[in-house]
Amino acid sequence: MRRRMVETNLKKNNRNIEILAPAGSYEGMRAAMNAGCDAVYIGGSSFGARAYANNLDEDTLLRAIDEAHIRNKRIYLTVNTLVKEDERLEKLDRYLDRFYERGLDAVIVQDLGVLHYIHRNFPDLPIHASTQMTLTMAEGANLLKGYNVTRLVTSRELSFKEIRAIRDNTDMEIETFVHGALCYCYSGQCLMSSMIGGRSGNRGRCAQPCRMSYQFYSENSRISNDEETYLLSPKDINTVAYIPELIEAGVDSFKIEGRMKRPEYAAAVTSIYRKYVDYYLEQGKDKYKDIIKSDIFNQDMMDLMDIYNRGGFSGGYGKTYNGKKMMSLTRPNHSGVYVGDVIKAWKGQVKIDLKENINSQDVLEIRDGEDKGYEFTTKDPMEAGRVLTANIGKAKLKPGLKVYRTKNNSLLDKICKEYIDQDVKQPIFGSLYARSGDRLKLTLKSNNISVTAYQDIVQEATKQPMTKEKLLTPIMKTGETPYYFEKLDMDMGDNVFVPVSWLNEIRREAIELLQEKVLHQYRRNLKKEQEGASTTLGYETSNILGETDNLAKDNIDNKSMGLSVTIQTKDQFKAALEVPEVDGIYVTYDMIDYKDILPMAEEAVERGKDFYLVLPYICRLSLYERLNKELPPIIAHDNIKGFIVKNMEELALVKSLIKDKPKEIILNYNMYVYNKEAYEFWREKGISHFTAPVELNYGELKALGIKECDMVVYGHQPVMVSAQCLYASTSGCIKQKGIISHNGHLVDRISKKFFVQTNCDSCYNIIYNGQSLSLLRQVYEVKELDPRNIRLDFIFETKEITLKVIKAFANAYIHNKNTSLGMSDKTEYTTGHFKRGIE
Template sequence: MPTPTPTLTRIHRPLLLAPAGNWECAKAAIENGADAIYFGLERFNARMRAENFTEGDLPELMAWLHQRGVKGYVTMNTLVFPQELPAAEQYLRSIILAGVDAAIVQDVGLCKLIRHLSPDFPIHASTQMTVTSAAGAEFAHELGCNLVVLARECSLKEIDKIQAQLSDREISIPLEVFVHGALCVAYSGQCLTSESLGGRSANRGECAQACRMPYDLIVDGEYYHLGDKKYLLSPQDLAGLNVLPEIIKSGVSCLKIEGRLKTPEYVASVTKVYRSALDRIVADLGISAEPDRDLYNLEMAFSRGLYTGWFEGINNQALVHARFGKKRGVYLGEVTRVYPDREAIAIDPIAPIKAGDGIVFDCGHPEDREEGGRVYEVFKNERQSEVMLSFGRGAVNFRQVYIGDKVWKTSDPELDKQVRQTYAGDVPKFQRSIDLEIHGEINQPLIAIARDEVGYVVQVESEILLVAAQNQPLTTDKLSSQLGRLGNTPFRLGSLTNHLVDDLMLPVSALNQIRRELVTKLTEARSQPKSWQLSPTNKLTDLLPEVDRAVLNPPQLIILVRKLDQIPAAIESGIATIYCELEDPRKYHEAVQLVRAAKSKSNPPQIFVAPPRITKPGENWILEQVRSSDADGYLIRNYDHLEFFKTDRCIGDFALNVANPLTADYFYQNYTFDRLTASYDLNIDQLTALIRSCPRDWFEVTIHQHMPMFHMEHCVFCTFLSEGTDYTNCGRPCDEHQVKLRDRVGTEHILQADAGCRNTVFNGVAQTGAEYIHRLVELGVYNFRLEFVNESPQTVSETIGYYQQLLGGQISGTELWKSLQLSSQLGVTRGSLGV
């Protein structure tokens, strides 16, 4: 007989993980059913704008969380720069000693440091590590991670494939997914937009949210009219509620809610909805008893529109509606009539509205000041379905409100009050189950054993001996009634198993004393910090690589091209190493042949080609196409590349986020690289510190480029130049049109697609670090990269010529920058290397 399909009740119940930007948010999460919370400290966390906690808060916070049966994870999910490693080590020691349940980490070197300090402290690989495949999960596992937070772009089908492939590899590592909250349009850990535009790196917790800004679409040099669609890079918010059963069936171990910058009311509302839905699904009762109410609560908590994200696959039309990039709330309908003299409007509402609610009028220009205010009165109009909304005197400028304007409810004070009541006061409101076992026989004490969901076990014996019952013996019901009176405690009675021998009796006062002692003992047991191992002798300095000051080599330029016609320009300029990144990997064969045709030269160049930055399950055919080019080597950008090209010559690209010597050393010790590209997040002082802390020949530095800002699953070509949903039905407008995104200051950023139909937005203004190049040469750097996107062959030749003059001492860095300024229509900035 075939093995029956397991029911949901047999599937492991995933933890529900809620965000906490401060104490009140932590309380809101706990009282609404979170199994764990994640929070940041003052440094090294990807939400530096949150209130956050301090090192000094940790002992009290962790004791409180554990008393309530809740885990606490610290986010150390940023890149760590060389000068910061000693401080990071101290942070880690404090975190481990405080009994924190895990650290959520992005930086490879930081993972290495944690495992050196403690063999058993849990490490969770952050979504900032951009894990999209089984190879990525295996990389994290080998690094010492105990759990992997998958990239939000993974669909349910892809999660199933990753689980199956991990099983085939005999690797057991739990997976975590985001289930609700804001979606970054770019892959987390791969967004350089804030760094490029303002020196505020998303990899350092300082994202400026440029994805939420309006952009104009420029197609083939002309403005492309999209009506009221301007927010071309702003996804709707993720809501996995409707696919929660499928998420649970995928076997993920944890469901994560986004929102460390959100309010306590948001944390409470969203946690409560998912707690209820999760419990009902596991009990096989369906998603929700009140789906409309749950949706209303989620939208009022925070919503730019709610959508299942990438869980159900790619649907570019649904992911980004492009009409606004900020919170809206619940959609009420459109304005049907305006009554300026009565300071009122009429609508046909599709959602409830009442006096006191706050609304905003949406005329299609969210970048401008919008009219809105609190509703003073709601009353029926003469039309059957219409209602009139009146406002306080002067609250709304009705000359700026028009028939057809969309109306959104942005505030519901009554709901806010109800939500705040869920976590107000000091008495626990959310209680976690404990199971009791009762043992005893005549003339012996009653023994009560309590077990909680976390695994703690305590035992209490009565001071009074059990006697034979003349009447009203201690039945299971009576024991449950008396011992289950756990109000005002963090506990509720789950099951009670009665092992009493014969009919026995004990006074009620004794039972009450047993109950109080059980609560006290269990609370004390749970309050003890986790005893992770922490080596007193292992130190950061043990891991630092030896610095070998070898003989200096003469500096050389490496050219990265993205168009075939740029290759001859690089060859004619005498460049010894060329990198090539093309949308279609089938064209790499032609690129290689172009370079090989130059072999007759006295110093023939070598060519490395670049696979796409992201690899999903089932996409190894792309890597096969890349390898079939028979290039001299390959640019390594993700964990699948590390695995697939492990026997080839490799250059570690910037996407590996090498920002400190521990990360660099890990890659050199475990993989074969000719060299690594330093992270684009480093300014000149941080880059200098990195170079000084490692052998001088480990790195190449990108000194001229159009910064790759957004790298995203969202396809702008498909969304706005077709009616298709993905590559299967979009008609491939990326093959026919040149597209740019014009920002608010008029810069036109270059858009390109890759073989996986993922888009990269390149900064329209090139950046140069020319003024620092001699300083870097003195440090021993001799590999300098120039990157091109859509420049003409002539521009490529001229730019290479300027840098050759710079390296030859014929011009200074400042002179080069000024020359490039004059020769470039878009301009050249000094870039993000500046301090």
């Protein structure tokens, strides 16, 4: 836990690398700051993506902002959840205004409506684009320019090369997760917790189904085993060894994950990253290569393992695209550190051959299988090489079992003493002037800020003149203030007398003046900034999205709407062509042969149907370059009506390619237009057609208004999009066997099924809800919402099933006929969130 602090302006590299620490509480914030972070990200009472953390109330957060600034640190507030229209974004005014005026350094935002609203109403507040925005390229991030977005938090899946490409193409700061938990799904694209239990990760309420046990099947054959069942649980990442590569890639802020963890975790991890970032910046790459081979480095990595690891660590995606080595398949929580083996077991006792030193009050776990074991607390310290005898009660254990330490008590005590029990103080420089006939004067300086306090006129001594030591001692007593004197100069006469009370008073006054001046530079005046400017919503609240009035049933029945279908196979395409009621066919770009796209478009148009291309969920550098080559001839063709885009990078590319061509762009539902302010953001970008959010219920969709929307009423909905591959994590990579795409399914502990689709060409997995959405019986409610189109999404369906489903929905929604999909088995279909919604 050694830490080396080096002032940034003294570093040879002259780079300001921020260590950004998590804080789930005020104590966590203090611990991280004491350990050397430059900034903390923290949640308040609302709008944060960790709704179950010990978030700060308003008064405590205001105090935290001041404490951070006095310490020359920064506070970033998480406002990174999606906000429903009926929750009213105006509440952000009441939530943010005091933090803004106090000097909050930045907000972290996912919802583009929230971004749009904050930019207009809090003009000087920097905005950081959350990793939940799934930004993978500068082209996507640059769409946020003009909204005071100063920083993007990259998707965790990016390689060093991809981060470098972002650095070369944007002037925004780059923040990247360097340590801690890793989601299986691209952040911002996960609906699994939402679909299973209504706890949406996009709303800060993820139930972490990725840390549960599953079995994986290819067709009807199980290819996972009984020992490795946590198939969606990645190891935590640890990138200390890759600090040079991260800095050279252009990362400005090293973000540590862990707002749900204890202050000791934040302090321990922060101190180690502070130490090694500073070492690299001061000593350079060659010496860094040496230090990571040292015993000191190995001990620091062991400390990180002791604090928290999940089956060890991976180095993240910087150099590794995916794979089994990145997964914690046998245990989803803290794995601890291997410390020994059971060599003998008999009634009530075991003997353990220790491989590591243990401490008093360590917690050890004897594992019979990775996820099962007997836990006990040690009484006395003991060195490696000795044999520990432990009482185990009635537990039945056997020789050969592994023993792990899940709590290193000595390490935790050390962290507490160094970073939690007392605060690290800030250095100040002082100058005391004490000459008879002049006023007593104390000047303090800190971080280019200077203040001076005065007292009465200094008198000549009538008896014993004061010594320099007697003058300085009271001044040096900074007590419980956040400061200590790095240096205190004095200009004093030969024969002076100053009462000690004057010295104490001038010290207190000078420190108060310094604090006031430090904090004043951060203060903002919101009312002054908003004089003459609207502080309300950026649009008229009536019918911007075509809110539906209450209509009589006859009028509802007579409402007309388009019918669009999304297809992934040629058989599904043929089925869509056969149904005259189908107005538009949305063809999934990466599931159809490129050479077949234009012939399919021509055939669709000949049959009187609009033809759209559905672009992939994730667009990274290699795919972007491919699309940049393949899309121009497609865009030039009149038979292509438009595109359904699923990310900012594709949107930027398509907009740059279509220029003034009459092509339509439709935002998919994973672009999350949850409120009218988000719609206004997109209207400013020239986009007016989007897809209704699948997490909103009927009432919330009605409040939003979806007249210009597609609305998905059928289909297996994707719950995860992942750079990982379930085949690679179990039986091995199938691309190496010449397979381009393959399907399988997951089964959870209660036999719930999830379909899995691999795309080996672009190397990603999509996991779908095993129950298909069907709003076939909700015709009246959907028509009352009055979407522009209803949309049917087909994934694995055969031609026969596709045809049956299309005809059923055409009869129900267009011809007002009662119809059925054979829904006697209620477990086969779901109404999704249309009835229940999300938390």
